Every structure is written in structure tokens, then in C-alpha cells.
Amino acid sequence: MPSYAMDVAPVIQASCTPCHAPGGKESNRLLTTYDGAHANRSPMLNQIHACRMPPSDGPPLTAEGRATLLAWLVCGAPKN
Numbered sequence: 430m431p432s433y434a435m436d437v438a439p440v441i442q443a444s445c446t447p448c449h450a451p452g453g454k455e456s457n458r459l460l461t462t463y464d465g466a467h468a469n470r471s472p473m474l475n476q477i478h479a480c481r482m483p484p485s486d487g488p489p490l491t492a493e494g495r496a497t498l499l500a501w502l503v504c505g506a507p508k509n
């Protein structure tokens with residue numbers, strides 16, 4: 430089980446918060462904090478599972494980063 434603090438947050442920071450942060454392109458869906466990510470866990474799972482996020486004009490998500498996010502999201506996005 431990936432840890433939010435150790436594993437998940439750095440991946441979100443690299444691949445998602447360039448847009449999902451205050452001042453970013455999609456600032457109405459903040460993923461900069463645990464609460465923001467937890468509140469969006471279901472749509473995040475859908476988007477990542479379908480390879481829709483990050484979009485092609487965003488930073489790449491590595492296969493390892495994708496696996497980390499999915500493993501955390503399918504377990505309910507715990508604060509671990």
C-alpha cells in the first residue's frame with residue numbers, strides 16, 4: 430500500500446499540481462492537499478484509470494507513478 434505522504438503526494442505534485450493548484454489551469458479542483466485529493470478520489474481514479482489525466486499537454490506520469498496513484502486510490506485514498 431503506497432503512503433500518501435511518502436509516495437503519492439510527490440507524484441501528484443509532479444504530474445497534477447502544475448494545473449490543479451491555486452493559479453493553475455484547473456484551480457477549481459485543487460489537488461495540492463490531502464483533503465483536496467481525498468475529496469476528488471473517485472474522479473481521480475476514473476481519470477487515471479482511463480489514462481485521461483495528466484492530459485497530453487501536461488507533465489508525463491510514469492508507469493510507476495500511475496501504479497502508485499491507482500494502488501492508493503483503489504484502497505480509498507487513506508491518510509497514511
Ligand code: HEC
Pocket residue numbers: 441444445446447448449454455458469472473476477482483484486487488490
Ligand atoms: C496540463 C494541465 C493538467 C494536468 C497536469 C492535470 N490536469 Fe486534471 N484537469 C485539467 C483540466 C483543464 C481539467 C478540466 C477539463 C477536463 O476534464 O478535461 C481537468 C480535470 C480533471 C478531473 C475532473 C475530470 C472530470 O470531469 O471528472 C480530475 C479528477 C483530474 N483532472 C485529475 C488530475 C490528476 C489526478 C492529475 C495528475 C495525474 C491531473 N489531473 C493532471 C488539467 C490538468
